[in-house]
Amino acid sequence: xxxxxxxxxxxxxxxxxxxxxxxxxxxxxxxxxxxxxxxxxxxxxxxxxxxxxxxxxxxxxxxxxxxxxxxxxxxxxxxxxxxxxxxxxxxxxxxxxxxxxxxxxxxxxxxxxxxxxxxxxxxxxxxxxxxxxxxxxxxxxxxxxxxxxxxxxxxxxxxxxxxxxxxxxxxxxxxxxxxxxxxxxxxxxxxxxxxxxxxxxxxxxxxxxxxxxxxxxxxxxxxxxxxxxxxxxxxxxxxxxxxxxxxxxxxxxxxxxxxxxxxxxxxxxx
Numbered sequence: 001x002x003x004x005x006x007x008x009x010x011x012x013x014x015x016x017x018x019x020x021x022x023x024x025x026x027x028x029x030x031x032x033x034x035x036x037x038x039x040x041x042x043x044x045x046x047x048x049x050x051x052x053x054x055x056x057x058x059x060x061x062x063x064x065x066x067x068x069x070x071x072x073x074x075x076x077x078x079x080x081x082x083x084x085x086x087x088x089x090x091x092x093x094x095x096x097x098x099x100x101x102x103x104x105x106x107x108x109x110x111x112x113x114x115x116x117x118x119x120x121x122x123x124x125x126x127x128x129x130x131x132x133x134x135x136x137x138x139x140x141x142x143x144x145x146x147x148x149x150x151x152x153x154x155x156x157x158x159x160x161x162x163x164x165x166x167x168x169x170x171x172x173x174x175x176x177x178x179x180x181x182x183x184x185x186x187x188x189x190x191x192x193x194x195x196x197x198x199x200x201x202x203x204x205x206x207x208x209x210x211x212x213x214x215x216x217x218x219x220x221x222x223x224x225x226x227x228x229x230x231x232x233x234x235x236x237x238x239x240x241x242x243x244x245x246x247x248x249x250x251x252x253x254x255x256x257x258x259x260x261x262x263x264x265x266x267x268x269x270x
């Protein structure tokens with residue numbers, strides 16, 4: 001065990017030691033790949049906290065897809081993976097490493113494989129199917145110069161509005177959204193808590209890895225959420241770090257305060 005009196009030393013240890021462990025097994029393992037045809041950039045605006053005067057979260061994402069399968073991940077994760085595939089050294093990759101932006105969403109045959117690295121050293125995931133009962137509406141708008149048709153759905157505890165284009169007959173979009181007769185270029189919920197908007201579309205003829213992780217441990221979706229919460233709320237990192245009573249109280253109070261106002265994209269399992 002490691003015992004540090006200083007809050008900052010403990011934080012430094014947590015951040016750097018576990019990033020090192022993460023990289024030690026992140027490299028060089030056989031990967032399933034898809035033959036990509038397009039790459040789509042998306043911009044997310046999210047009200048992920050209900051606390052008064054909380055700032056909106058914004059983030060960029062990439063979708064890589066063909067007609068049958070897709071991969072969706074944060075831009076930093078995408079850049080990190082691309083540079084890693086080119087053989088760049090550890091120190092050259094570190095600036096693109098985001099501790100919170102590690103999730104990877106792979107969709108094929110209407111099955112969604114969600115994998116994530118929680119606190120760096122825990123590779124977890126789940127597979128979900130479910131139904132996507134979109135209602136297509138005869139309303140249109142233009143996005144990126146493309147005619148897009150409106151569709152609505154109730155999913156994950158929210159009412160969503162999407163716009164898709166049949167100019168790209170690929171049934172995918174941002175996050176897990178799929179199963180429309182064309183590429184989804186915009187999707188947002190009726191409370192405007194979450195919105196994804198396409199910022200670019202380009203041809204992308206490349207073989208692309210469908211996963212970021214070597215051997216993620218798969219759970220049911222509900223058990224994954226429980227495991228993730230347990231890991232994120234364990235500030236001792238499984239007993240590896242011992243905090244002073246005062247520092248541990250700080251961590252717990254901060255975590256509980258954040259959770260009290262938490263406004264996740266998914267409010268329900270399906």
